Amino acid sequence: MSLLNDFLDETSRLSRQQLVLRATAPAGTALMVVLEGAAGGSPGVLFLMLAAMLSLLVAALPDSGAGTFLVLLLGGHWLVTVPEQLGGSLLLAALVLTAIHLATALAAYGPPGLVLDRDLLLLWARRYGLLAAAAAVTWLAAHLIRTAEVTGGDWLLVAAFVVLAGWAAYLNRRLAWPG
Numbered sequence: 001m002s003l004l005n006d007f008l009d010e011t012s013r014l015s016r017q018q019l020v021l022r023a024t025a026p027a028g029t030a031l032m033v034v035l036e037g038a039a040g041g042s043p044g045v046l047f048l049m050l051a052a053m054l055s056l057l058v059a060a061l062p063d064s065g066a067g068t069f070l071v072l073l074l075g076g077h078w079l080v081t082v083p084e085q086l087g088g089s090l091l092l093a094a095l096v097l098t099a100i101h102l103a104t105a106l107a108a109y110g111p112p113g114l115v116l117d118r119d120l121l122l123l124w125a126r127r128y129g130l131l132a133a134a135a136a137v138t139w140l141a142a143h144l145i146r147t148a149e150v151t152g153g154d155w156l157l158v159a160a161f162v163v164l165a166g167w168a169a170y171l172n173r174r175l176a177w178p179g
Contacts, residue, residue, distance in 0.1 A: 013113040022059040024103035025070060028096050029055035032074045035096065039089035041081035051077075058100075062107035071101050086146055091139040098131055130171065 014022070029051050033043050043051075051073060057066045075097055084090075102124060109116060145156075 013111070015113050015115045017115050018107055018112055021103045021107035022062060025058035025062075025067070025100055026052070026055040028100040028103075029070065029074065031096050032078070032093060035089045035093050036078055036082060039078075039082045039084045039087050039093075041078065041083075043077065043081070047077055058104055062104045067101065067104035067108075070104075071097055074100075086139070086143050091136060094135045094139070095132055098128065098135070102128055130174070134167065134171070 033048065033051065036043055051070070054066060054070045054073060057064070058070050075093075078093055082089075106116060106121075106124060141160075
């Protein structure tokens, strides 16, 4: 009973910002289910129940490992059940999964009543924007390569990996924590 009281006390101290950050996990999970259905996947009842319970656990305990399991569950289920590989829903799903991960990480920064600094939120908004742009460029490139008649595929693959490695190195330096 003491554990339940402690949990309810913490919940009552949530700031508005924490409520929004924590609500991203259940809302994002619902959106992923809708996107999966639109892309031709068929989320079963067991998956829906597991995803819903896990998303609520993430909202309640963002500093636990549940967020990682939620992102892996949603992404893995998409991978296994969606027959359409490069549709527009895939790009939206990548953005939703990234938003769930980011919001959960931000919610885990401190106690329930914590209000994060505006500068920190802007930093992470810029980082999300960069990741969203990288996802969009990657999706577009994959879509173009799939529809184009490409010769010399081995060299193209090597060039793509070099560009990807360079982009990752650039982002690693660019997105490093200041100070």
